[in-house]
Amino acid sequence: MSRKSPRFEQGPIRPPNEARSLLLRITRNCPWNRCRFCPVYKKRKFSLRSVDEIKQDIQAARDAADRVRELSWKLGSSGRVDDAVISQILSSPEYSDSFRSVALWMYYGTGACFLQDADNLVMPTADLVEVLTFLKEKFPEITRITTYSRSRTIVRKSVDSLTRIREAGLDRVHVGLESGCDAVLKFMQKGVSAAQHIEAGKRVVAAGMELSEYVMPGLGGRDLWREHAEDTARVLNRINPHFIRLRSLRVPRRVPLYEDLVSGRFRMQNDDQLALEIKVFLENLEGITSTITSDHIMNLLPEVAGKLPGDKQKMLAVVEQYLKLPDKQRLIYRVGRRGGAYESIRDLERDPATYAKISRLVEEVAGERGPEGLEEFIAELADRYV
Template identity: 65%
Template sequence: MTEKKLLFEQGPIRPPNEARSLLLRVTRNCPWNQCLFCPVYKKEKFSLRSTGEVKDDIRTAREAADDIKALSWRLGYSGSVNNEVVRYIFEDPGYSEAYRSIAAWLYYGTGACFLQDADNLILRTPDLVEILEFLRKTFPEITRVTTYSRSRTIVRKSLESLIRIRNAGLDRVHVGMESGYNPVLKFIRKGVTAEQHIEAGKRIIEAGLELSEYVMPGLGGQSMWKEHAVETAKVLNQINPHFIRIRSLRIPERAPLFRNLKDGSFSMQTDDMLVEEIRLFIETLDGISSTVTSDHIMNLLEEVSGKFPEDRDKMLGVIKKYQGLSESERLIYRVGRRGGLYSSTDDLTRDPAAFGKIEALVQEVSEKDGVDGVERLIAQMVDRYI
């Protein structure tokens, strides 16, 4: 089958809300690659891809999309990419991952496209414009194009360049702000200051692009958590991004910060401490109209989400409800959440059988290995997702 040979390059990660987007790799890896908490590209070297190479990939993705629709016609589904068509492709080991990803994208019909990898605004403006224009012409059905970038890179782009990039077809930029507190930014080697985050964020918005800022509760550890929460919220108050995305810190062994954890120079916040930190963060957000999301699996309370200012009290209510649980209920909730059974504290009362099973598991582990054993179990469960 000719379509099985259709291959194009895709990078290793995308934001959680881009899980159903068409993924195209525009640069490889991260040009900075020094953030202590980040394991993603550490052994990889950054490289630009040529416009010709990226355009070839876009052409190949187009061919794959057309092949899949033709397959649907052959199977009798009139071009619709439905369950049967997707199953046909996924059950055949001959199809490439990239090809399958196009089938999934057509199946979900989001119209969204995410440009990988870590910092695509680093491309020369004419090159990025050429890629975006070609993408929009080749895939007229695309409704939104998003990419990652760094504040340090954005402040080096003029407003005029960003407007050209927006006019060529980029809609949204995700920025890993992580913190708005300079000592934390310095400690984690983000390579950017709070002031640069503000300047970059404002310029993206002024250029008419949507801005999504990622923040990382826990990055201040136990020594700087308060300043981290308050100063990060204050920086966001000045930017007023369209989206604030919460992604709580976890430290896999392959992240450089793991060494600090082991030598005692960094102490992680516990889950309960993190909840208190996020409460302070939400309480300090003020005068903004951003949408907050906690859709990352690392977050304990994914219901801390909504639009400012109207949903502020609802978000704080979710936190208060967790904090009002007894110690054993909080432990059961944490095990249920990290095990993938719970997504809300309401789940504790929704399914008594599941509650009973988790309670028995917690009891068994704590009798055998003590409270530390339960904490280890929770850590193992959550770290599966990293």
């Protein structure tokens, strides 16, 4: 007789580098929810979850992990979650999605856990400490616990409180910095100032946690791009976070910023302008040791990645290389990248068949829709990922 598979709640998103982490939902949605560029939690109401409820979910995840292990023994895999175990679980309808996610987490063996949703430091410190302590107790095999939070929320916590949270098990906080320019932050209704970003970042670092700051190239639009690039670099220079992650702006119809795009209040940077903006941003990063990543699918140049200060010139060279491409190749790279075929400028030379295919597509679209239509086509390709 089959037993009902344990299930627990999971939220809609996690950072790209947490794709293989165990996902547990600690709060629901976003307590701010007003950023004009953000599509994620709109029309969904924020709520705290009670400590008891979260503990029940952690217990359900533990039960799921134990069941997976049990199944592995039954299948002759000696407790390991190997291909045979994972394919049995993924192909059987008796298991819930959350159960499968635990099995996949064990299969990947990352040991990482990401606490969802948008701003978990909004929880009272004592509650969060209790949850983290319980989680570590139930899952001694977890080696890293991370979460999202907002700078505005972090500045309400003392370094002492943040230190208690770190000691209870929270290793890393991902913060949506987006911009260090006050005019951009205000226009986008981010609900935080550059000074608060700096203070929050410093507190997280002082508490001994790792800090990952998300920056949004393009958020200044054509009018404020330079201020956005320079001020964001200045703010990061004051914080020196462990990680700076680039995640470029896209504006799908469902975000409030789309209205500004239509009315002309906001003018979007095109890909070439964006590359120049990233160059100015990188040039202005000084005296810090952060690791930069561009692993988000919405980024034009994923190769802009490395550790400061040593890799700064290498990253700048990637942008220069893109800007120096002949017009036709730059266009082919953009279509290839936005369409998901290219991950590197070097891909232009690696695969002549793909190059020829994209080249024909560019000619066809330009012939049918003209240069503006081609730009729209590239934007449509990019927006599929938002």
